[in-house]
Amino acid sequence: MSACDFSLRHYGELLDAAAAGGYRWAGFDHEPEPGDLFLRHDVDLSLSAALTMARLEHARGAHATYFLMTESVFYNLASSEGRAAIDQLRSLGHAVGLHAVYPNAGRDDRFDAVVAWHNPDPDYVFEPVDGAVNVMQAPWFTQGNYRSDSNQHWREGCPDAALRSGAFEWLQLLTHPEIWVFRGATMGETMRSMLEEKRGEWLVHLAEDRIDLA
Ligand SMILES: [Zn+2]
Ligand SMILES: [Zn+2]
Numbered sequence: 001m002s003a004c005d006f007s008l009r010h011y012g013e014l015l016d017a018a019a020a021g022g023y024r025w026a027g028f029d030h031e032p033e034p035g036d037l038f039l040r041h042d043v044d045l046s047l048s049a050a051l052t053m054a055r056l057e058h059a060r061g062a063h064a065t066y067f068l069m070t071e072s073v074f075y076n077l078a079s080s081e082g083r084a085a086i087d088q089l090r091s092l093g094h095a096v097g098l099h100a101v102y103p104n105a106g107r108d109d110r111f112d113a114v115v116a117w118h119n120p121d122p123d124y125v126f127e128p129v130d131g132a133v134n135v136m137q138a139p140w141f142t143q144g145n146y147r148s149d150s151n152q153h154w155r156e157g158c159p160d161a162a163l164r165s166g167a168f169e170w171l172q173l174l175t176h177p178e179i180w181v182f183r184g185a186t187m188g189e190t191m192r193s194m195l196e197e198k199r200g201e202w203l204v205h206l207a208e209d210r211i212d213l214a
Contacts, residue, residue, distance in 0.1 A: 004160065006152045006190070008056060011180045014173075015060050017164040023171070025063035027095050028114040028133045032140060036170040037163075039064035040135060041177055042099050042116055045074045046194055047085040048201070049181035058092040067099035067116040067135075077110075086110055097135075105129045140172060148174035152187045 004010060018037050026036035039057070041064055043050045050066055057064050066089050068077055076082050089096055097114035098107050102124060105115050113132040117125060125136050133140065145168060147159045162168055182197065184190030206213060 004158050006149065006180050007183070008052070008180055010160075011053070011175070012056060012060065014158075014160055014163065015057065015062050017160050018062075019060070021163045021166040021168075023163065023166075023168075025061075026170075027063065027065055027112075028097065028135060028140060029095075029112070032142075032145065032170045032172075034169050038135075038140070038170075038172040040067065040116065040172055040174045041065070042067045042118065042174060043069065043075075044072070044099070044118065044176055044178065046178040046181070046198070047075050047077075047082065048197070049177040049194070051085060051088055052181045053175075053177040054089050054092045054094055057094070063093055063095070065095040065097050065112075065114065067097045067114075068111075069099045069101070069118060071101045071104070098132075105132065107132060135172065144168075145170055146172045146174070149176060149179065152179050152190065 022035060023037035024035050026032070026038050028038065039062060041050060041053065043066055054064070054066065068086070070077050077086070086096055095112050096110065097116060098105065098111045099118050100115050101118050102120065107113070114135060115129050115132045116135045120136070126141065128134055128137050135141065147154060147156055159168070159171065159173060163171070178194055179187065179190055182190045182193040184193050203213065
């Protein structure tokens with residue numbers, strides 16, 4: 001048994017555990033059925049981290065739903081980079097939903113009919129949304145069938161062993177790609193690793209924008 005940490009290696013182990021436990025990769029186009037595993041990724045900070053995780057899943061035959069923001073201060077989905085990210089996620093076989101900022105759940109044809117609120121308040125988190133599935137509405141969210149990795153902390157424990165033994169009837173597993181893809185022993189270190197990569201990306205963007213960096 002290797003370390004239970006927030007690394008891509010351990011994320012791959014979780015996928016292997018799910019396969020060993022007999023789970024099926026499920027999307028939010030149907031209500032949960034026994035054996036379903038809903039891999040949900042809220043992309044808060046980094047499209048490149050999302051793509052890294054998406055390729056790892058694709059290599060294992062796993063299918064996930066990526067929730068992308070149109071109102072992020074950290075990335076621009078309307079940029080060439082953002083459009084390419086959506087295309088790549090789709091071509092890797094993943095679904096794309098809207099990671100919405102309340103109260104704006106307006107979708108366009110970039111998104112499937114599924115919404116996950118970013119940092120939701122308790123008064124609307126479980127409420128249905130017009131014309132789309134809210135991932136936190138019943139029956140997709142049910143106590144005991146949900147695990148999430150917020151800030152590198154499993155509130156109800158890492159699901160590794162329970163996936164491997166098939167202990168969940170079904171599961172919605174929320175993970176944030178940036179906290180697994182970038183390296184660090186703490187959330188702070190991991191975020192600083194992300195900032196180092198973003199610094200390099202921005203230098204490239206500046207050069208491409210004909211900025212004199214001499
Ligand atoms: Zn673990
Ligand atoms: Zn979020």
